Amino acid sequence: MFNFSIVTEWIHNLLASFMPGWLTTTVECVLIGVGLLLVYSLLALFYIYYERKICAFFQCRLGPNRVGPLGLCQVFADMFKMLIKELIELNNTDKFLFALAPYLVIIASMLSFACLPWGNGLQVIDFNIGIFFLIAVSSIGVLGILLAGWSSNNKYTLIGAMRSGAQMVSYELSISLSILTMVCLAGTMSIPGIVQAQENGWFIFTGHIPAIVAFIIYLIAGTAETNRGPFDLPEAESELTAGYHTEYSGIHFGFFYLAEYLNLFIVSGVATLLFFGGWMPLHVPGWEGFNDVMNFIPSPIWFIGKAIILSFVIIWFKWTFPRLRIDQLLTLEWKYLLPINLVNLVVMVLVVVYNLHF
Secondary structure, rough: OOOHHHHHHHHHHHHOOOOOOOHHHHHHHHHHHHHHHHHHHHHHHHHHHHHHHHHHOOOOOOOOOOOHHHOOOOOHHHHHHHHHOOOOOOOOHHHHHHHHHHHHHHHHHHHHHHHHEEEEEEEEOOOHHHHHHHHHHHHHHHHHHHHHHHOOOOHHHHHHHHHHHHHHHHHHHHHHHHHHHHHHOOOOOHHHHHHOOOOOOHHHHHHHHHHHHHHHHHHHHHHOOOOOOOHHHHHHHHHHOHHHHHOOHHHHHHHHHHHHHHHHHHHHHHHHHHOOOOOOOOOOOOOOOHHHHHHHHHHHHHHHHHHHHHHHHHHHHHHOOOOHHHHHHHHHHHHHHHHHHHHHHHHHHHHHOOOOOO
């Protein structure tokens, strides 16, 4: 399988051949930043169209079908409309925190997005504790939501922010414990290391029953963490109009909107990384011909394809199950998911210590 580090090293050596070291680093950072923003924006547009079409399919509708072939230009029209809308200034609000909140949400989403390994040798951030860094930066987003709800000086936004804070802080425990369970199996907190550990089999197949339990809990908690149905209490339209971003307009609202869809991809991408081998192709021991064919498929296609399939499952949740009450949502976490996760972590430790995994 092609190693993209060859390309990145060639670009680095090319720049270093006629630039001083500090300028080379600056140019590389700018190129990476522009690339991330471009991919981030295109993925957000794709996911908006993707969910609209899936939702229409579940409801026996056509979905976007007017603007452009198959409605493909509808999301671009919506994007331009949002960009040119007026930013409405409200009375009796904390203007600085009101303006800061959407940037905190989008920064947290971008930092998490940058941690994902897109292919073999194609990763922006690579620490030996990369998975810990990913959990840390993804937690910043809740601060933006709480600030948005409080600074808007609106009872609906405040209730939505309080719900979101309680929900996200609670379900972060289950996400973190599910991740820790797989880190225990991999034996490393390095993101490339976790992917490399699945070279001979994805963890969902080789990690025994604790890996399957961790995946199911992660999928439920990840859906709640992104404030998506049936866990979309912070944005319950029938109760809170639009929840914590009721008072936002224009590009500020667009930041919340983009972050929500990209968080869907990030949750799916981390699940791909932990349970389905990241960019690793599907290998079956003993089937050398099949494995060689799988290796011909580029690693970014493996990663993006797996993430999109898992995103479909999360979208399926939203358009299948009714919205929970806030007490049911928190009961599910504290009385069921968290105890099961703690027991599952202990079981995984025993599986690793006694070498019971496949």
